[in-house]
Every structure is written in structure tokens, then in C-alpha cells.
Amino acid sequence: MTDPGSAASPATGNSGVAPLLVLGKITDILDSFTLESPSLSLAEIRTRTGLPTSTTQRLVTNLVAQGFLDRDEDRFRIGLKMAYWSAPAVRGIKAIDLLAPLLRELRQATGESATLFRADDDYRVCIAVDETRHELKQDVHVGKVAPLTVGSAGRVLLAWNDDLRERILAQPIPDLAASTITDPAELRAVLDQTRRDGFAITRNERIDGLVGVAAPVFEPSGRVRMAMGVSGPAARIQPHMLEEWAPMLVEMAERATRLIGGRAPAAD
Structure with missing residues (x-):
């Protein structure tokens, strides 16, 4: 038999x-x-x-x-042979189109706006968003620019990019909200913790009353390519909710990395 x-x-x-x-x-x-x-x-x-x-x-x-x-x-x-197959599978398809269904899943699961940010020089720019259906919501749209030193997406983009982090930390850090970290040494320690955790949660860093959680999406080289996140008003999103969403977001960012043929960097 x-x-x-x-x-x-x-x-x-x-x-x-x-x-x-x-x-x-x-x-x-x-x-x-x-x-x-x-x-x-x-x-x-x-x-x-x-x-x-x-x-x-x-x-x-x-x-x-x-x-x-x-x-x-x-x-x-x-x-490594699998990489040869993943490349033609996504060739000609924009990464944003591939990841749009994941953003929709995040928005449906949390009820809040799901976003993708990438680093652009010394800032981060929103490249995709699936907006919440709530009337009360943050001002976020494709093309929205924000400093890298504040917010969960900025923290993720800096945590996994050593060169960018050192360049940004060598510059004055703008004080934008109640919980903005302006001390470079303190921010460096927070970024190290973000890398160990695999995600970032921030509250009142860019705008008072705005909270969020983000996780990294990696390129095939292992470099961080985007930050996938969920954010919204603190009046609706309680601290425990961000903690509960973090594992789901990390799993979703991992799926996004796979879809674009990426891989996580080797552990420190």
C-alpha cells in the first residue's frame, strides 16, 4: 500500500x-x-x-x-530557488496594489485607518491608506508628509535603518506634541526597543490626541521598505486596544513582506 x-x-x-x-x-x-x-x-x-x-x-x-x-x-x-519564482509573480504589479487587500483587512478588523508609509529623505510619506468609516478621524491621505522622529510609522522606519537613524538623530528634533521625544539618546534607546519588540506603539507624539501602532515591511535585501500601521484618535482607541492589535499587525506586515518577495533581516 x-x-x-x-x-x-x-x-x-x-x-x-x-x-x-x-x-x-x-x-x-x-x-x-x-x-x-x-x-x-x-x-x-x-x-x-x-x-x-x-x-x-x-x-x-x-x-x-x-x-x-x-x-x-x-x-x-x-x-533561494523560491526567490526566482517570486520575482516574476509580482513583476509588473505595484506593491501598493498587492498590499491594498491587507490594508482593507486591517481597517475592517480595527475599525481605524490603515496606512503604509515609506521614508523619503528626512521625512516619511503616506503611500497608501484605507480610511476609517468613523466621522471622527485623523487627517491622513496619500502624499501626507510627517517627520520621521514622531509617530509609530516613523519609529519603525528609523528602527530598521541604521544609516537613516544616525543621520536623523544628528539633527535637531522638532517638539510637536505632549509626548514628543526630543532627546537623541532617549529616542535611540526607544528605537532599539522597537527593533526588539518588532513593532512600535506611540501616543501624542506628532499630534496631541493621536495614537498608533506600526510594524515593518521588508525588501528582498532585508532592509525596511515600508511601515504598515493603524492609527486614530485617542478618544476612541484605548491603550489596551493598541497592545491587542500589535500581534495582528506584525502578522499582517509579515504577509506583506512575503507578497513583495521580501525577507526579514538577520536577528541582531
Whole structure:
């Protein structure tokens, strides 16, 4: 009797059931790798997929042989061959178009405006927004420019870009609101913490009464490309809500990184 977990299993009749079962298992294995866990042992893959040990070992061996996975001693990671396929998949499609559905998901899940910001010289500029349906909302639109030193999106863009951070911190920091951090040493420490946390939460930094949470979206090189965030009025968004949204936002930013063929930088 043929093991349906084997990559060499033939189709049964004309139904193609066995190949579909194998594809499902392969998908489970590939999905077990994340930006937070880019390298896994065989045991970790088995735990995350729930597949039998023999099936996991057989499929992982075949995936390595075909270049879907790369092996480094006793650990595995997504193979570089996958990058060759991801490039033509997104070629000709603007990153903003790819990520628009994710912004819509964020807005629907939180009820607040979901945005994408990128760094532009010494500022950050909004490149996409899915605006809240609430009457009371912040002034945010495509093309909106703000300093990098304030707000959750600015904090994310600085936290993962060492050169930009040092250039910005060498300049005077404008004092814009009640909680603006104007001391370079204090802001540097906060940016280091943001990098350790994987996201940023800010309150009353750019405008009094405005709060937000943001997470990084990375390029294929591992450099931060955008900050994906959710923000709105403090009168409606309580502190605990930002904390509760942070894991969802990090997961959404991770999905965005994958969609544009990016990867997270190596851990410090």
C-alpha cells in the first residue's frame, strides 16, 4: 500500500487525490517557516505541521533535493530557488496594489485607518491608506508628509535603518506634541526597543490626541521598505486596544513582506 505522504506517490485512478494530499503536506511544511522563524529543525517542522516523523523526513529530504528548502547542518530554511519564482509573480504589479487587500483587512478588523508609509529623505510619506468609516478621524491621505522622529510609522522606519537613524538623530528634533521625544539618546534607546519588540506603539507624539501602532515591511535585501500601521484618535482607541492589535499587525506586515518577495533581516 502506497504511503500518501510520499512525494513519489502515484495518482489513484483519475482523481488525483494522492498528489493533492502530497501538495497539501508540502504546503504545510513551507507555511511552517515565518519571518520570525526562518530556520527550523526537522523536529520543529514536524511539531508545526503535525505530520508523522517518517512523512516529514521524506518530504523535507525531497524538498531539499528540489531546491524548495536549503539545509544548513541540522536546520532548514526556504530555498533561494523560491526567490526566482517570486520575482516574476509580482513583476509588473505595484506593491501598493498587492498590499491594498491587507490594508482593507486591517481597517475592517480595527475599525481605524490603515496606512503604509515609506521614508523619503528626512521625512516619511503616506503611500497608501484605507480610511476609517468613523466621522471622527485623523487627517491622513496619500502624499501626507510627517517627520520621521514622531509617530509609530516613523519609529519603525528609523528602527530598521541604521544609516537613516544616525543621520536623523544628528539633527535637531522638532517638539510637536505632549509626548514628543526630543532627546537623541532617549529616542535611540526607544528605537532599539522597537527593533526588539518588532513593532512600535506611540501616543501624542506628532499630534496631541493621536495614537498608533506600526510594524515593518521588508525588501528582498532585508532592509525596511515600508511601515504598515493603524492609527486614530485617542478618544476612541484605548491603550489596551493598541497592545491587542500589535500581534495582528506584525502578522499582517509579515504577509506583506512575503507578497513583495521580501525577507526579514538577520536577528541582531
